[in-house]
Amino acid sequence: MQFISEGCYDLTGYAPDEFISGRVQLIGLVHHEDRDRMREQVQQALSDRRPFRVTYRLHTASGACKWLWAQGQGVLDAAGQPTAIEGVITDLSELRQTKLELEEREILLETLLAVTETAYILCDEHGAVDYANLAAQTWLKLPDSRLVGARFADLLTGLPNELREAVGRGRDSIFTVDHQGGDFEAYHLVMRNVQISGRPHTAYAFKRLTRELARQEVEVWKKVIRLIAHEINNTLAPISSLLHSARLINAAEARDARLDRIIDTISERSKHLGEFLKGYTQFARLPRPRLESTKWRSLIDRLDELVQFKIDAAPEDLNTVNAVDRSQIEQALINLLKNAVEAGGPPEEVTLRLRAHREGDEIQVLDRGPGIPPELLPKVLLPFYSTKRTGTGLGLPLCREIIDAHGGNLRIEAREGGGTAVILWLPRLAAA
DSSP states (O other): OOOOOTHHHHHHSOOHHHHHTTSSOHHHHBOHHHHHHHHHHHHHHHHTTSOEEEEEEEEOTTSOEEEEEEEEEEEEOTTSOEEEEEEEEEEOHHHHHHHHHHHHHHHHHHHHHHHOSSEEEEEETTSBEEEEOHHHHHHHTOOHHHHTTSBHHHHTTTSOHHHHHHHHHTSOEEEEEEOGGGOEEEEEEEEEEEEETTEEEEEEEEEEOHHHHHHHHHHHHHHHHHHHHHHHHHHHHHHHHHHHHHHHHHHTTSOOHHHHHHHHHHHHHHHHHHHHHHHHHHHHTOOOOOOEEEEHHHHHHHHHTTSOOEEEOOHHHHTOEEEEOHHHHHHHHHHHHHHHHTTSSOGGGOEEEEEEOSSEEEEEEEOOSSOOOGGGTTTTTSTTOOSSTTOOSOHHHHHHHHHHHTTOEEEEEEOTTSSEEEEEEEEOOOOO
16 A cells, blocks of 8 residues: 545545554454455456446445446556556445335335336326336236337227316316216325436325215214204294193183294294205205306306305406306305315405306306315215314215216315415316
């Protein structure tokens, strides 16, 4: 050893003069399993008159084992023969440990992606598939070898329109795919833009919600049965008691002012029960839409008399005519606007946004309330589910039934900047 820098002490725990004097030899510190390989690689590089790069383990003065990376070359004399070796040595221990941890995490991630029922698809900036997990392969009915490199848009060609529309919207959403016989599949789509190796990618996650919704539906029906039973009992109990009092008064064969109060109370309670049950039967027996040509301006002007909100629409969009059941659409929009007002945000931020397109019209009802937690989004369209203490849980499902009956769709999303957005799509229809 003719020269070694001061950095050798931090690297090995030995001072430079210990190497130069020969008391410590670098090759003697190399791990015995790596020593022969290191010699062979260096010697071969010297013979070939080329630089060498070698990774090996080394024991330090404290007994620790480090991973090192050495790069160097032979110093040649006038005849071209190597007379010395010069180079640099770098400590790779932390980098290698990080690499091992990343490899372990990658294995764990691959395992999780392989066993999950959520379909994950990763596409590059050109829309070509870079990765698809096992669930995605099963869902698309294609092996990994045919998925990777294919354009995602082409893969969706043979799939239901609802799925293609959800992807085309370019944002998170919950959507359903209807099947023959009245069956349906519900999905939660999550989309994220990510950078991988410095290049933009889009990650898609499709989670099937049908099984969870079915379980929630059973719980909802249990809740509504308890709710109806409670309401009926609350009405029948006082009626029964009042009727008993009425019989006693009647038996006395004397006119009593209390009898009028008893009759009024029974009438009031009966009316309340009738209105309560009417809300449920209305949801169960929604009539088919009676389509009539309707200008959006006239319909929205009518809403403006009933609920406070601001309008975000161009004059040409307000003058657009579509064929809808005016009464049903008014009812749906009143429900949504009242929900927005009651969401807890500033009333002046409640907005009805209208955008007319050639294929149909999009209406958004927006608020600046606290928003709906992501875990509750799949539930809010279920009948009888309500986040309000006194809510019946019929408003949003009834709105969706109305929009579905018009051939459109309704979805609920988090509003950018805070709040909730309820988005209706109504296709362009002709009056009956």
